[in-house]
Amino acid sequence: MESLKKISKEKPRNLWKIVDSNKYHVHVTISTIDSATKSEEIDDKVIYMDEIEKRKEVYGICGKCNEPGTGDYYGNKDINELIQYSQLNAVYFLKCFEWIPFENLQNVTYITRGGFGKIYSAEWPEGYIWYWDIENQKWERVKNCKVALKSLDNSSEICTDFINEIKTYLQIYIRNIVYCYGITQDPNTKDYMMVLKYCENGNLRNFYLNNSSSINKLYRLSKIANGLLSIHNAEKVHKDFHSGNILNTVYISDLGMCQQVNNKEKSDKKEGVYGVLPYMAPEVLRGYQYTKAADIYSFGIIMNEFLSEEIPFNDIPHDHILAIKICKGLRPKISEDIPKFLVDLIMKCWDAKAENRLSAKELYQILKNWHEEDKKFNNNEIRSQMGEYEKIKEKKFKNISIENKSESIITHPQAIYTSRLLNFKNLPEPVNSSDLSSFQVNSDVPSISENLNLNEINQEDNLNDES
Numbered sequence: 439m440e441s442l443k444k445i446s447k448e449k450p451r452n453l454w455k456i457v458d459s460n461k462y463h464v465h466v467t468i469s470t471i472d473s474a475t476k477s478e479e480i481d482d483k484v485i486y487m488d489e490i491e492k493r494k495e496v497y498g499i500c501g502k503c504n505e506p507g508t509g510d511y512y513g514n515k516d517i518n519e520l521i522q523y524s525q526l527n528a529v530y531f532l533k534c535f536e537w538i539p540f541e542n543l544q545n546v547t548y549i550t551r552g553g554f555g556k557i558y559s560a561e562w563p564e565g566y567i568w569y570w571d572i573e574n575q576k577w578e579r580v581k582n583c584k585v586a587l588k589s590l591d592n593s594s595e596i597c598t599d600f601i602n603e604i605k606t607y608l609q610i611y612i613r614n615i616v617y618c619y620g621i622t623q624d625p626n627t628k629d630y631m632m633v634l635k636y637c638e639n640g641n642l643r644n645f646y647l648n649n650s651s652s653i654n655k656l657y658r659l660s661k662i663a664n665g666l667l668s669i670h671n672a673e674k675v676h677k678d679f680h681s682g683n684i685l686n687t688v689y690i691s692d693l694g695m696c697q698q699v700n701n702k703e704k705s706d707k708k709e710g711v712y713g714v715l716p717y718m719a720p721e722v723l724r725g726y727q728y729t730k731a732a733d734i735y736s737f738g739i740i741m742n743e744f745l746s747e748e749i750p751f752n753d754i755p756h757d758h759i760l761a762i763k764i765c766k767g768l769r770p771k772i773s774e775d776i777p778k779f780l781v782d783l784i785m786k787c788w789d790a791k792a793e794n795r796l797s798a799k800e801l802y803q804i805l806k807n808w809h810e811e812d813k814k815f816n817n818n819e820i821r822s823q824m825g826e827y828e829k830i831k832e833k834k835f836k837n838i839s840i841e842n843k844s845e846s847i848i849t850h851p852q853a854i855y856t857s858r859l860l861n862f863k864n865l866p867e868p869v870n871s872s873d874l875s876s877f878q879v880n881s882d883v884p885s886i887s888e889n890l891n892l893n894e895i896n897q898e899d900n901l902n903d904e905s
Contacts, residue, residue, distance in 0.1 A: 452572050454507050455498035462496050463611060466508045467672065481671055481799060484611075500572075531569045532612050535604070536620040538562070538633050543622065546587065554599070554694060554857065555590040559636055566619040566633075584636040585619065589629040590694070600630060603694040610672040614665030616691040637685035642740070645687050646747045647847070653828060656812050659741055660805035661688035666737060667798040670730050673699045677728050678857050679736035680717040681743055695857075699730060710861025714854070716750040720765040720868035721792055723860070731792035734801065738787025739770060745780060746773035747831070755852035761862045765790075767871025775830040777823035779808070790868035 457463075463483045485492050490506050497507025508530070543560040550557050565581035590600050607618040617635040624631065639645050662684055669676055669690070676683075677695040685691050695712060711722055719735035722728055743750055750770035754760060760768075769788055772781055783804065789795050796804070811820040 453498050453500065455496065457496060466493055466497065467609075467611065481667065484671055530612070531567055532617050532619075533608050534567050535608075535618065536567060538620045538622040540622050540625055543585070543587070543633075549586075555588060558587040558589075558631075560585050560587055562633070566617075584638075586634045586636045587622065587631040588634055589624070589627075589631045599694055600632075603696075604632065606674065606693040606696045610674060610693075610696075611668040613668050614661045614688055614690060615668055615693070616685055616689045634691075635689070637689060637691075639686045642681040642684040642687055642744060643749065646744060655745060656805060656809040656824065658687040659744065660802060660809050662690065662740070663737065663798060663802035663805050665690035666733055667802045669693075669696065670733070670798045675699055675728050675730055676733050676736075678713055679733050679740070680714045680855070681740050682714070682855060684740065697728075710859050712857050712859055714857055715756040715760060715764075715860060716770065716855075718764075718860070719792065720790055720865070723761050723764065723862055724865045724868070729792060730798065731795045734795040734798065735788050735792075737798075737801065738784050738795075741780075741787065742770055742772055742776075742784045745776045745784075745827075746771070748773065749847060749849070749855075752847065752849045752853050754850055756854050757852065758862050761860075761865055765865045765868050767869050769871070775827055775834075777820075777827055779820065779823065790870045 461483065462485060463481075466485050466487055466489075485496060487493075487508075493506035493508065499505065499507055542564055543562055546558050546560045548556065548558050562583050562585050563581065565579040565583045566585075568578045568580050570576075571578050590603075604618065604621070607615070616637070619633045619635075622631050622633055623629065640648075665688070666676070666679070674696045676690070676693070677697060678692060679690075683690060683692040711718070711725070711728070713722070715723075717736045717739045719732040722732050739750055748771065751760060767790060772784065776784075783796075783801075787795055787801070808820055811818055812824045814821060
């Protein structure tokens, strides 16, 4: 009995292991997928909650409860009762949500509204939870941070949509996904709000319209692909993927429409689908189920927009006629200054046939490899072509001020870039346009098939570069 009392009074020890982020995710994933049905697209670094022995091997054990670890920087301290779901499921410091009293937030300022709610900025002196210091039994925080507040329409009562978006942040890996720190409530409107990472540079379109530099675009595209892979690793699809939902050029946001793959929605056929028309895959416009391949199509449109620095279909109405043309193979113009190896990848992503598109895993690895080649100082073809692309962009905008660059864009009044309900009837079977055949890969640069070894990707996929 003496020894037991002595043990119980001992200071908890930190028995967590430092995770090799090149080999495993730095925290466990909650979702459990049966090994027999596990998709080959899922990264080998994923460790699930029920893989007890694997968790012990990779993460160690908790020095307080002796249970298998869940990853870096997380203990088992309970948090606010109002976010009980988070308390029961958090496995990582960025998934440890908390109730944040509205009075703790300062200088709350309205920014804009999206398709489903309003966005504000605020200052949070106390800051978000970083990790639980198990030895000193206290939370460590990142103080004096700026945050974004997102309220959904009619959210004075927490609705299903609000809860589902919060849960999505728990269920996916956090690389290149906007962080959610917790929930608050406006005492005046009674609206509940998500407290999110604030992104100073705004969305992807704001970035390229307000910055003259074209440097590091391969890096930024690889990070966006990494974020999409995080979503697909959780066996989810984004469903509303467009340049307005990419922040600071590397973080995917607005997970409100995320859903499980193969989750059949009764509204798909009867009531239409939500989205931004230029970014929506033709099969989705025709009422078919949203898939991972549909997200890849959206990535192709985003990639071309970012490299071309031209808003897709901004000069025509986003109506039934455009939907018909997309199904018949119409795609946004590909700028002539884009290197041909990137043109090839864009076209692969927005192929009319979903089965011909790459997976997020393949897409990320290709872009990551190309970015690493571009960083090398030796004279290789990728670095050479990217250097030429950057020179053309800089020359093009050299004598154009940032203000004039933005003001020169004329957008058709019926070109709509916020998510809305679309319901088009009698759309034709999707096909690729023969007009795109003129975009061929430069013979000096290996094609995607030559540059891509899928076995190597499956074995060596590295998802954990810090953004």
